[in-house]
Amino acid sequence: MRIPLYIDLSGRNVVIVGGGKVGERRALKFLEAGAKVKVVANDFTEKLKEMAQSGKIVIEKKDLDNDIEVIRAIKDADIVVIATNSKKLNDKVFSIAQVLGKFINDATDAQRSHIHVPFEGSVDGIRFAVTSEGAAGVAAHIALYVIEECLRRNSLLHSINQFSRLFKEWVKREIKDPKVRFQTYWYVMLDPDVFNLIKSSQIDKALELAKLKVLKGVPEKGYEPDKAFPKFIQQWKDELLGSC
Numbered sequence: 019m020r021i022p023l024y025i026d027l028s029g030r031n032v033v034i035v036g037g038g039k040v041g042e043r044r045a046l047k048f049l050e051a052g053a054k055v056k057v058v059a060n061d062f063t064e065k066l067k068e069m070a071q072s073g074k075i076v077i078e079k080k081d082l083d084n085d086i087e088v089i090r091a092i093k094d095a096d097i098v099v100i101a102t103n104s105k106k107l108n109d110k111v112f113s114i115a116q117v118l119g120k121f122i123n124d125a126t127d128a129q130r131s132h133i134h135v136p137f138e139g140s141v142d143g144i145r146f147a148v149t150s151e152g153a154a155g156v157a158a159h160i161a162l163y164v165i166e167e168c169l170r171r172n173s174l175l176h177s178i179n180q181f182s183r184l185f186k187e188w189v190k191r192e193i194k195d196p197k198v199r200f201q202t203y204w205y206v207m208l209d210p211d212v213f214n215l216i217k218s219s220q221i222d223k224a225l226e227l228a229k230l231k232v233l234k235g236v237p238e239k240g241y242e243p244d245k246a247f248p249k250f251i252q253q254w255k256d257e258l259l260g261s262c
């Protein structure tokens with residue numbers, strides 16, 4: 019079972035074996051996460067060559083035809099990406115990387131890949147990633163579109179998002195006890211007066227009222243996410259899903 023994570027790869031070494039279209043996409047993706055990217059192949063796309071020329075990545079032109087070359091290429095990697103069009107070479111890189119204990123993203127064999135690169139999107143800074151783990155990429159791609167459009171059209175979520183960000187900043191500054199903080203978030207969301215202000219996009223007023231309520235005291239129990247979230251959904255399901 020693979021689990022979803024968002025990872026900052028600053029300063030980590032990612033070695034991509036294969037300099038074609040897929041290798042290029044992986045280079046761009048891992049660069050976004052701050053990784054030091056090296057692409058090893060016997061041929062590269064124009065874009066990869068440009069990226070190397072401008073110092074964003076390193077490219078190493080090599081015919082990887084024996085184990086020693088592969089070991090040399092990947093020994094310093096934290097993550098190895100397999101993306102050549104030679105099944106024999108992909109299998110070789112996989113077994114060596116596996117023995118060396120590397121994390122492997124195998125773009126050519128979803129089943130054995132440790133890491134999957136999902137379809138990804140974001141609306142208003144809420145990020146999401148969708149994958150079928152290689153089983154039905156077409157369906158995952160369509161699912162991403164549905165999620166993205168549904169969230170984009172949802173003005174209620176937009177307001178909740180605006181409110182939550184500002185409110186959380188304030189709570190983290192003002193309330194020292196994390197246990198109380200956890201209760202606080204759902205305590206105000208379940209308050210009908212605060213929520214009606216959020217619903218009508220009066221974010222400043224909602225914040226003012228929420229702060230007042232919190233300063234008067236937050237219950238120590240009863241607003242844990244596993245209780246509060248279903249209650250919230252039950253109440254606002256139609257408004258939330260109406261735009262989907």
Ligand SMILES: C[C@@]1(CC(=O)O)C2=NC(=C\c3[nH]c(c(CCC(=O)O)c3CC(=O)O)Cc3[nH]c(c(CC(=O)O)c3CCC(=O)O)/C=C3\N/C(=C\2)[C@@H](CCC(=O)O)[C@]3(C)CC(=O)O)/[C@H]1CCC(=O)O
Pocket residue numbers: 039043044123124125126127128129131133134135136137138148149150151152153154155158159
């Ligand atoms: C999101 C995206 C990210 C990215 O690759 O950057 C991505 N695939 C994209 C495109 C794409 N994929 C394929 C084509 C060719 C034609 C077509 O089918 O359209 C194209 C189009 C193109 O290349 O242009 C076919 C294909 N895909 C995989 C295999 C190998 C296998 O099946 O084992 C084969 C060969 C199948 C065969 O041999 O028949 C496997 C994977 N593809 C994944 C992700 C992961 C799980 C996704 C999931 O299932 O949810 C996984 C497991 C790889 C991983 O996790 O590393 C990217 C969106 C690009 C964008 O939109 O910008």
Ligand SMILES: NC(=O)c1ccc[n+]([C@@H]2O[C@H](COP(=O)([O-])OP(=O)(O)OC[C@H]3O[C@@H](n4cnc5c(N)ncnc54)[C@H](O)[C@@H]3O)[C@@H](O)[C@H]2O)c1
Pocket residue numbers: 035036037038039040041058059060061062063080081082083101102103104107124125126
């Ligand atoms: N995961 C995905 O989303 C996805 C999408 C499309 C294709 N694929 C698969 O990924 C693989 C790569 O696809 P592509 O379109 O980038 O292919 P490509 O033909 O554009 O690139 C292949 C790369 O492998 C290199 N290579 C091959 N043999 C080599 C060797 N002996 N030594 C060094 N380098 C070598 C080539 O130089 C080239 O850079 C294919 O197996 C394809 O089926 C995966």
